[in-house]
Amino acid sequence: MSTTDVTRYTGTQQLREFVQAIRNEPVWLSELRLQAVEGFEKTEWPDSSADEEWRRSDIGFIDWDGLQYQLPPVPPQPPEVTEAGAAAPAAALAEMSGPAVPLQDLSGYVAYLNGDPVTVSLDPELAERGVCLYTLEDIRRGCLTDAQAGAVAASMRESLAAADARPQFWHYALLDAMTVVVLPRFAEVQAPFLIDHLLSGEDVIRAPHVVVVTEDGARATVVERFRSADAEDATVVSHGIDGFSAQTAAIDYAMVQDLNRETVMLRFGRMDVHQEARMHHFEAHFGGDFVKGRIEADMHAAGTDVVLNGVYFASDEQHFDLRTVQRHIGRNANSQTFYKGAARDEAHSIYQGLIEVKPGAALTDAYLTNNNLVLNDGARAESIPTLEIKNNDVKCSHGSTTGKIEPSYLFYLESRGFDPVEAKALLVEGFFDEVASQAPEFVQEQLRALVMDRLQME
Structure with missing residues (x-):
């Protein structure tokens, strides 16, 4: 063409x-x-x-x-x-x-x-x-x-x-x-x-x-x-x-x-x-x-298994707004969503997640979680998990965290010979790895390289 x-x-x-x-x-x-x-x-x-x-x-x-x-x-x-x-x-x-x-x-x-x-x-x-x-x-x-x-x-x-x-x-x-x-x-x-x-x-x-x-x-x-x-x-x-x-x-x-x-x-x-x-x-x-x-x-039916996973790393003035919907229509289905993100500089990230359970979707088992790292004071991360449940015979839960790197973790690594940059990189890479490790193998390698590249831009 x-x-x-x-x-x-x-x-x-x-x-x-x-x-x-x-x-x-x-x-x-x-x-x-x-x-x-x-x-x-x-x-x-x-x-x-x-x-x-x-x-x-x-x-x-x-x-x-x-x-x-x-x-x-x-x-x-x-x-x-x-x-x-x-x-x-x-x-x-x-x-x-x-x-x-x-x-x-x-x-x-x-x-x-x-x-x-x-x-x-x-x-x-x-x-x-x-x-x-x-x-x-x-x-x-x-x-x-x-x-x-x-x-x-x-x-x-x-x-x-x-x-x-x-x-x-x-x-x-x-x-x-x-x-x-x-x-x-x-x-x-x-x-x-x-x-x-x-x-x-x-x-x-x-x-x-x-x-x-x-x-x-x-x-x-x-x-x-x-x-x-x-x-x-x-x-x-x-x-x-x-x-x-x-x-x-x-x-x-x-x-x-x-x-x-x-x-x-x-x-x-x-x-x-x-x-x-x-x-x-x-x-x-x-x-x-x-x-x-x-x-x-x-x-739509029993025995279905859905996993929605994602990672994002926003820097400079990037704007990321991601939304997921786990829609349970049939009964006895499982779903799990797990997203992790980091924001630095003046970037802004938003994650919106919805678990929607229809009236006929009894025995639903659904979980939704979103974790964010804010790497400096100018960055912003918003997390908005939501449940919309129209059946009482279900097991649904959601969780959300947004915070900075724990100073004691940095101190621990630095006390064992890592310089501050290396210590921070290790913690951020480890933060993402829980989700990134579920991607195909050659994608995991690329993800680690992209995370390290963003950290080296500081």
Whole structure:
């Protein structure tokens, strides 16, 4: 795909015209985009004076009408495809700066440069077993079977139907780098799928989206990484994820973003979890100037297990506002959310967590906790855990702490030969490790490096 020969529209008032100009997409995707436009036209941008979820994060500073939206009107030639373990195109991997992961250690790999899939890799043994890894270009070329397209469309339609904020509708109308992972019945994939995004562009909107759909008994891990190609570009990233975990299936998903300090990131995710299925979601935020996200997990039946974990480290004047929703719809389901964050300099972090128990969700077992470290007097951290329980046969609890490093801990380490900087670094790394250790192994290594990098910036 070439980013030079594209149709461009600027301004939110032209959104419908823009979407209607997109050609050569399957009917279900075109209809979904138009449905998103209708939702967009019926809503307003969030009002920080009236909307509780957005009260601490005013997005009025974004010049929506000054952003450029880009999508190619015709499907391009497919990107070069390599087998897992083979050497991907050298030029493509050279562009993807950052921690390297050998392809032989992955089940599948997609590298995007500004939304263009520059390389795609899938283990041929998995392909023979019916595991599929698609990009938006594959969808446009009709590579999905009818059953796969139906499952992907159903998952996305349900998320769109549940959307309640204009930025969500905006995202579904504009998604431009869509990755789809489809797992057939009882397919157990050991090595992770990795999706890499390298982004740039001044006043440009990038809208990547991931859909993971499993059939009964399937299991896989999907990791996404976001980085900026240019430290100065003011890019707006609108990221979405849809996950469908069928009966007894399991999805582990992790996202790490280290975007530049000019980037705005808006992120929305929704997970559907069914009988005796498992869904683990992990997110890590270190970059970006302004980040606002919401992750929701809907538990529909007995035996479901949901874990929502996250870490964030805000510095300078960064603003992070993260929200999670554990929504218990069916009975006898378990969920746990555990987020840890640190703030330093003049940064501001907000965590909002909700456990929602519907009337029919008896025997719910849910826990929510958020811990924050404030590393200096100028930084702020807000923690807002909430319970909304409509059934009395449940076990639900939440906890929240915000504080500074305990001076006695620093004194103890310094008395044993560590200098003050080393002692502080050890304590902060240990603080994060309880949550970070639950991420995929190669993600853990990257997280430790990012934490140390932020501490060295002092």
